Amino acid sequence: MTSGPSLGLRARLLFAFALLCAVTAAAVAGGLYVQARNDILERTQDAALKATKERLETLFPLRTPAPDRIELGAIAATMVEGNSYALAVYREEYVEAGPPPGPPPTAPGGGRPDRNGPLLSSETVSADLRRTVAAGEIAWQRVVREGTPFLIIGAPLVTVEQDRSRVSGIEVYTARSLYPEQRSIDWLATRAWLFGGAAMAFAVVVALLATRSVLRPVRELGRAARLLGEGELRTRIAVRGSDELADVARTFNDTAAELERHVTQLREMEADARRFVADVSHELRTPLAALAAVAEVLDDEAVRLPGPAGKAARLVTQETLNLTTLVNDLIEISRFDSGVAALSLNEVDVTELVPATLRVRGWSDAVRTELPASATARLDPRRVDVILANLVGNALRHGEPPVSVRLTADPHWITFEVRDHGPGLDASVLPHAFDRFYKASAARARSEGSGLGLAIALENARLHRGDLTVANAPDGGALFTLRLPRWAADPDGASA
Template sequence: MRGERDGTPDGAVRGGRGAQGAGRRWTSLRVRLIVVFGLVALTAAVSASGIAYWLNREAVLTRTQDAALGDFKQEMQNRAAALPLRPTQEELRHTAELMAQGGGGYSVVLLGERDAGKPIVGVSDPDRFTLRDVPASLRAAVDEEQELTAGNRHSYHVFWLRTNLRGTPYLVGGTRVIGGGPTGYMLKSLEPERQDLASLGWSLGVATLLALLGSALLAQVAATTVLKPVHRLGEAARRLGEGKLDTRLRVSGTDELAELARTFNGAAESLQKKVADMSAREESSRRFVADMSHELRTPMTALTAVTEVLEEEQDSLDPMVAPAVTLVISETRRLNTLVENLMEVTRFDAGTAKLVLDDVDVADQVTACIDARAWLDAVELDAERGIVWRLDPRRLDVILANLIGNALKHGGSPVRVSVRTSGDDLIVRVRDHGPGIPEDVLPHVFDRFYKASASRPRSEGSGLGLSIAMENALVHGGDITAANSPDGDGAVFTLRLPRDGSSAAAGDGEGGDGGAGEGGTGRDGRGNGRGNDGSGDDGERDSGERRARG
């Protein structure tokens, strides 16, 4: 309740707005952009709508109450002040009705005194407004006489407040006639103003919703503008990772995304150049190894023939010359094996290694490999009979010769070979009882020319046997793994071959020379012939670069 001097309504309702956080983690950049745009637009729209609503509300209510209170004050001066000092109830009622009919749209209650201490009341509309409807606080403020000062020239003022009666908002005001006379109270309904403000609120709410939808559309456009280059960049990076090194982005504009595209193109071009240079050097190296191997094959044929003659005449040679001849024979065989292995590696690198598939009794094949190299006394065979697998018998012989020869040379007797099946896979395990493989060597046992001991850079083998064994397993669609025995007694090499190598053969084609490996070429086409040195690779737990199965 306030006086007319400040005009500020008392008891005004202040609304609060709580913010609720979703707490959800968004992973999509598009969704996050839309959410951020939406929040900004919502905040701006709600703030603008709230301010507009509040300003309009105050303006409407202030205009209505000023007009009503001004008219009521004027009526009090013109009509109530003209009443006698001790009016009758009928006079009060008639005056109240005249004041209410003045066009202000309010009801009036006039309170006078018939005698001292005997109040009488005149009401314009008893069904709408009586003295009981006047709040006690307002009556007390109206009846309180003000002290006259330089800034206050009147002892009584008009006071008002907004209240709700029977669910309807009203403006209640009151004052009294200065110098003696009745006290008047007025009641004006604010229902029309509430309806107008409700319509305004709905309009502002619709405007806020439209602003939110518009911001979502703008966010979608902005996200598309930003994310389309990012998506193209991601696709280009994926193609680049797949090996399509000629992938480039179309650059347009001068913004940060365009600069990013230029940087990507520069990086892709540099990568393509480096890969091309490396491929050219690798191809040159392969060609050199292949050419060297082929060029060495002719003199090696002559040397092999000479060594065979020397070997036949070895018993009749001078004892002083015999050691040198023995060394020449041994080194010539080693050199011949190295040349054959290099040619085999060249075939694998060039992708020309072919499978010649046949139905093979695996137990018989393993027995023939061991027997051909005179390993029967040093190798224990545990093979299930009747296991028939479709594979290249000569390449299987090369794999077995290298694995078993490696175990005999660098492991410890006895060497145990077990043959089992597991689902559609053939599992061949070669286990020795030596010191095992050092943990730092295990990852490199199939690397080409790898030597387990730096103190033995030169050995009888070439360091290619396990590599060739792995390549022969891969060309079948299988693989070889190396590990130490769980009980710490020796190493275990496990060969896994699928039941039918037809799928691998279909990719490679039929026919072709598969190479000997360190175990030597088979003379009867099944890998049963004795190899160059009658054993597998030098097995320095070495071998070649393992190529990924393609």
């Protein structure tokens, strides 16, 4: 299961800052809006209630406890103040009084808010408000009429008899437009959101600057780590400030310096080891040449020497040859390690090279070949001969017959397959088959090979820009596969 592409660190930091600022701005703007709205409406309601009570006081004493329609109109007119409206109710009589003549009150659509009918009537005053007022309490409610908010206040008229007050049954209702207050609230809301948006934009700018200052050291650290991984051991990071990122930069620099020191020591030790092997190998060639000449004489005389002496002579001859092979292989390996090994390319028919390799070493009868009619390639015949000799020799020594060599070719590659029909290689041995001096078991510590043959074969394959691999064949036995470019590049890089 694959996941989609994730946001980068910069995008995530910006998103987090923006989200935090948005939440903060919304909370602050919303809180200010609610607080301001409540304060404005409460002050308006308190002022309207106070004015209503003052108007009610002017109605006492009542002229009659059972007013007619004209008297209800007078009561309603007395409750009108400014652009407010009033409604006087007695039993089923409803009389409304409006503001005095003059400019119409301001409303969102223009014109009078009650242009489509009376503002206060039995339909616009809720039943709950009527019940509360009829019970002798002053109550209020907010309603919206044609887009304009109004505050409706209801109050009962009471009569006093023998120091006792009772509800007269007359109810008065006033309606005051809250449009100016609504405009103030809307203005506050707009300003709150504008300031919130400005604060959010400012926070995003601050976040950009902050992420830039934070991510710049991170990017530098990533670039330095890549360079260090590519082998630029002198890579260092400029340390700025004294915060945690500066501590990381200092730690990186200390680690890089320590790594450079260790790698330099290892390279010096490796160079000393290579130089030592090369020097020793070259120094051994001269005495070995003399030993080889003596060994040939001893080998010729071994048949005429007594039993133990003849056996000793043959042992000296064999060990001299083994030591000569080891020294030659060490010299060859030292050339690869020092980078002086080079190809001597020639155009040859590989189908003739394979039989020649087997014939020179006397393996023609012991090895089966499967070759095409012709396969011309440009390669170094001496080095290919060394590869094949090491692979076939290894199969003859450590595998079981029959040993075979199979050659295939396509327009770009030639492939050699060398296999035997023995038990194959153990799974733990396969990864180390081309390691230098690697022995599959202690019992093979005194085998005839130098322990460098397969390593030299692999180096020669790589020198051709090819590859050499080993695996166990499905039907048993070890299978070595050598792939070489059919037209190898010249040492100067030009292809033939």
